[in-house]
Amino acid sequence: MKDTKRITIKMAIISSVAVAIFVVLFIIALITTFNFDTWNGIESYAASFKPIQLLTVIPSMFLAVSFLIFCVSVYYLTDDEQKVWSHLAMNFGLVYISISLANYLIQLITVMPSIVSDSLIGLEKLVSGYPNSVFFALMGSYFFMCISLFFEGILFRNGIRLSLFIASIGCAAFFIIGAVSSIAIFFMLGAVSWIGGTVVGMLLISKYYMEEIS
Numbered sequence: 001m002k003d004t005k006r007i008t009i010k011m012a013i014i015s016s017v018a019v020a021i022f023v024v025l026f027i028i029a030l031i032t033t034f035n036f037d038t039w040n041g042i043e044s045y046a047a048s049f050k051p052i053q054l055l056t057v058i059p060s061m062f063l064a065v066s067f068l069i070f071c072v073s074v075y076y077l078t079d080d081e082q083k084v085w086s087h088l089a090m091n092f093g094l095v096y097i098s099i100s101l102a103n104y105l106i107q108l109i110t111v112m113p114s115i116v117s118d119s120l121i122g123l124e125k126l127v128s129g130y131p132n133s134v135f136f137a138l139m140g141s142y143f144f145m146c147i148s149l150f151f152e153g154i155l156f157r158n159g160i161r162l163s164l165f166i167a168s169i170g171c172a173a174f175f176i177i178g179a180v181s182s183i184a185i186f187f188m189l190g191a192v193s194w195i196g197g198t199v200v201g202m203l204l205i206s207k208y209y210m211e212e213i214s
Contacts, residue, residue, distance in 0.1 A: 100142070
């Protein structure tokens, strides 16, 4: 095996494990630090704001970077006749990564300093506490991640494909049903599909490539 391919496989292994880890850390940070209080205006939000409420930004940014490395690695490891799928996966992944990083950088560079300095004019539409904010609109970037995971799933077989299809198709379907029906349980099922499918799929992919390099 050429050294370049071996290095690329190692990158795929490390990045896939990193994706799984940062998904889990993102969920832990979300559950333990995110402010789920009812929206009562920007002044009320700012008064109760603590920087730790944005802890989810950190694993989310590392998740985006790890996913980029993963997509690029898989693209270069894919046979020529399958490259159309890995190319689509990488491009949809880039859309997710670009929007996601922009969203979280807005929180770190614009929102947090503005709240700390009490510069609240026009900030309501950007903060994560407001349910109709730009923040939640840009969270739609994860739909592009789901599309990317779907095309990644085509490249693999058996358990890996099933896991990535659950993460992509299952997540998208439940969220669309939840949005149409306004029934919260569907959003929860969508989140579970994305978390479980992504974590299991990435760990199986790392195992797959470890066997290939051994």
